[in-house]
Amino acid sequence: MYNDIIIDNFSHPEFVGDLESADHQFEIGNPVCGDRIQMQVSLDGDSILDSRFRAWGCATSVAAANVFCRSIIGKSFAEVSARQTAEISAMLGELEPSQQHCVNILNELHRELSLAVSLEEG
Amino acid sequence: MDQQHLQGYFDYNATTPISKGVALSMQPIINLFANPSSPNRYSVNNRAVISQARENLAGLLGASSENIFFTSGGSEANNWAIKGVLFKHLSHPGHIITTSMEHASVLDTVKYCVERLGFSVTYLQPNIDGHISVADFESAIQANTQLATIMFANNETGAIQPIEQICKVAAEKAIPVHVDAVQFVGKRLVDVQQLGVDYLSLSAHKFYGPKGVGSLYIKDRDSIEPLIHGGGQEFSMRSGTENLVAMTGISIAADEAKKDLVFWDRHCFKLKQQMMTLLENSPIALTFNGATNYASALSNTLNISINGIRGEALALRMEMLHGFIISVGSACSNNKTKQLSHVLTAMGLTEEQVLGAIRVSFGCFTDEQQISRFVDALVTEVQQLLRISGSEPS
Numbered sequence: 001m002y003n004d005i006i007i008d009n010f011s012h013p014e015f016v017g018d019l020e021s022a023d024h025q026f027e028i029g030n031p032v033c034g035d036r037i038q039m040q041v042s043l044d045g046d047s048i049l050d051s052r053f054r055a056w057g058c059a060t061s062v063a064a065a066n067v068f069c070r071s072i073i074g075k076s077f078a079e080v081s082a083r084q085t086a087e088i089s090a091m092l093g094e095l096e097p098s099q100q101h102c103v104n105i106l107n108e109l110h111r112e113l114s115l116a117v118s119l120e121e122g
Numbered sequence: 123m124d125q126q127h128l129q130g131y132f133d134y135n136a137t138t139p140i141s142k143g144v145a146l147s148m149q150p151i152i153n154l155f156a157n158p159s160s161p162n163r164y165s166v167n168n169r170a171v172i173s174q175a176r177e178n179l180a181g182l183l184g185a186s187s188e189n190i191f192f193t194s195g196g197s198e199a200n201n202w203a204i205k206g207v208l209f210k211h212l213s214h215p216g217h218i219i220t221t222s223m224e225h226a227s228v229l230d231t232v233k234y235c236v237e238r239l240g241f242s243v244t245y246l247q248p249n250i251d252g253h254i255s256v257a258d259f260e261s262a263i264q265a266n267t268q269l270a271t272i273m274f275a276n277n278e279t280g281a282i283q284p285i286e287q288i289c290k291v292a293a294e295k296a297i298p299v300h301v302d303a304v305q306f307v308g309k310r311l312v313d314v315q316q317l318g319v320d321y322l323s324l325s326a327h328k329f330y331g332p333k334g335v336g337s338l339y340i341k342d343r344d345s346i347e348p349l350i351h352g353g354g355q356e357f358s359m360r361s362g363t364e365n366l367v368a369m370t371g372i373s374i375a376a377d378e379a380k381k382d383l384v385f386w387d388r389h390c391f392k393l394k395q396q397m398m399t400l401l402e403n404s405p406i407a408l409t410f411n412g413a414t415n416y417a418s419a420l421s422n423t424l425n426i427s428i429n430g431i432r433g434e435a436l437a438l439r440m441e442m443l444h445g446f447i448i449s450v451g452s453a454c455s456n457n458k459t460k461q462l463s464h465v466l467t468a469m470g471l472t473e474e475q476v477l478g479a480i481r482v483s484f485g486c487f488t489d490e491q492q493i494s495r496f497v498d499a500l501v502t503e504v505q506q507l508l509r510i511s512g513s514e515p516s
């Protein structure tokens with residue numbers, strides 16, 4: 001069974017697509033289940049201006065990518081980077097054991113975004 | 123069953139809706155409270171209900187009623203057949219032949235007998251069409267082979283196995299054959315005597331009957347250990363006070379199947395051809411997994427791998443956005459493993475084909491309009507998933 005967050009974000013993912021000019025792009029994947037997500041992000045100073053994704057995978061991982069985009073657009077990079085694991089886990093709602101790997105996907109999206117922006121700044 | 127409520131149901135191999143006749147027949151039986159084993163006058167009528175149910179099932183299988191034993195369903199029948207035969211050989215555990223694409227109630231029971239009781243096993247592998255070969259079966263026979271347990275039709279692909287030829291080969295070597303016919307009974311004609319099977323499992327809810335009741339056909343009851351010892355019901359082979367409501371359900375389901383299954387089969391095969399034509403002419407790239415022709419596969423089942431998508435994701439979109447229920451054989455399991463269909467994997471499909479597979483199964487309540495709407499929705503959602511992944515055709 002899928003919770004409403006997963007169903008809504010998987011059924012109508014509004015952030016699917018490509019940005020015309022992305023400041024950062026990164027890809028994550030789960031080698032076990034084969035899920036792949038490509039993420040693009042554009043910045044406006046310290047804020048995240050826009051984000052789009054492409055995903056191949058189960059419903060929960062597609063939903064996780066959409067949730068991630070919505071959660072970062074308009075936020076400062078510092079604000080997104082400060083998120084703790086518990087806060088990130090809660091973003092997907094209650095998951096079945098078979099869907100828990102999508103929390104890892106969401107964590108990884110946060111990590112990769114931090115890494116990408118940090119490398120740029122460094 | 124009100125057909126309005128079945129517009130989107132394409133998972134008949136998981137379970138069928140209960141037929142109106144079956145549902146109506148079961149309702150008054152709940153008031154027949156008397157224990158059929160008691161000597162009082164109320165019980166006489168209840169014993170007649172059981173006898174009629176046994177007759178109707180026997181009629182569906184071309185069997186004699188004394189060879190029909192009621193169970194709680196297909197899994198119990200499979201467990202009983204395998205353990206019941208092998209328990210006769212506990213002092214000299216020998217060899218079992220089965221296939222790698224059986225239902226879990228067969229595979230897990232065989233595994234138990236191997237790991238806990240000292241039997242050995244050969245798993246026959248299906249070819250890309252989903253069939254095992256009689257020659258492979260013959261080659262697998264050992265001097266101490268004590269049982270062959272092989273499904274009649276596969277639940278995921280509908281592929282029909284050469285049971286009659288296998289029984290012939292087995293009979294020459296005096297090897298008993300158990301057939302899991304749960305997906306076959308009620309869809310095609312069965313004649314246990316012509317087939318030459320020793321044991322055959324079936325389940326009512328696969329042919330418009332209720333859940334919780336099935337049967338094991340046993341050719342020779344001395345060849346198998348009883349399942350439940352106790353009060354002596356079911357000819358002392360499976361004791362326990364009978365469930366008259368369920369027995370009535372399977373009785374009427376068997377009677378309806380005997381009368382209508384040729385019509386149902388013809389109807390389903392037309393729908394299958396319609397669906398295949400619509401899909402083949404659609405813009406999506408797909409492969410039908412396993413045999414699809416009439417003689418080699420069930421008429422109500424199609425297993426389809428769609429390039430570039432995950433079957434699990436497609437199934438959810440079909441249900442949430444269009445109300446269509448389908449089945450997938452593969453899914454995420456946890457962070458470290460995934461569950462790939464053991465049937466499609468055994469047939470030699472690639473991992474991508476297995477992950478992109480869906481099973482569509484329909485039945486007597488499905489009609490041509492539903493098939494058209496289903497294919498339209500499928501094409502829409504496959505294209506949407508390809509768009510999400512960025513691999514939509516330009």
